Amino acid sequence: MSAPAHLRYTNDHEWACWNADDTVSVGITDYAQSALGDVVYVDLPRIGRALAAHEAFGVVESTKSVSDLFSPLAGTVAAVNAELDVAPETLNKDCYGAGWIMTLSGASRADFDALLDAAAYDALVASLG
Secondary structure: OOOOOOOOOOOOOEEEEEOOOOEEEEOOOHHEEEEEEEEEEEEEOOOOEOOOOOEEEEEEEEEEEEEEEEEEOOEEEEEEOOOOHHHOOOHHHHHOOOOOOOEEEEOOOOOOOOEEHHHHHHHHHHHHH
């Protein structure tokens, strides 16, 4: 699956979406969810928590492994996807939609624009084999 063009990406396989209200939605990519296998638990951050760029903010557990989640940008956690508490497998089913993990407020648009675009992220994934 090619990376959706309207999103930005990290080398750690998180995606970011700049929203109309100037918040940023964050999730994991299709490559990440596929590599993880069946997701069974997502540790969500606390609303109001200030995060630095690249700071670990949670964990995804699957039948294969446990992986840290890293914030693509500095900001404050404005919302979390509580549906993942009851249906963590949503990350496997719809990682770019209903499987969003959190939203950040106070992120820099310039820092968002500096993240990988879809073509660069697709090239990164292709280089991984």
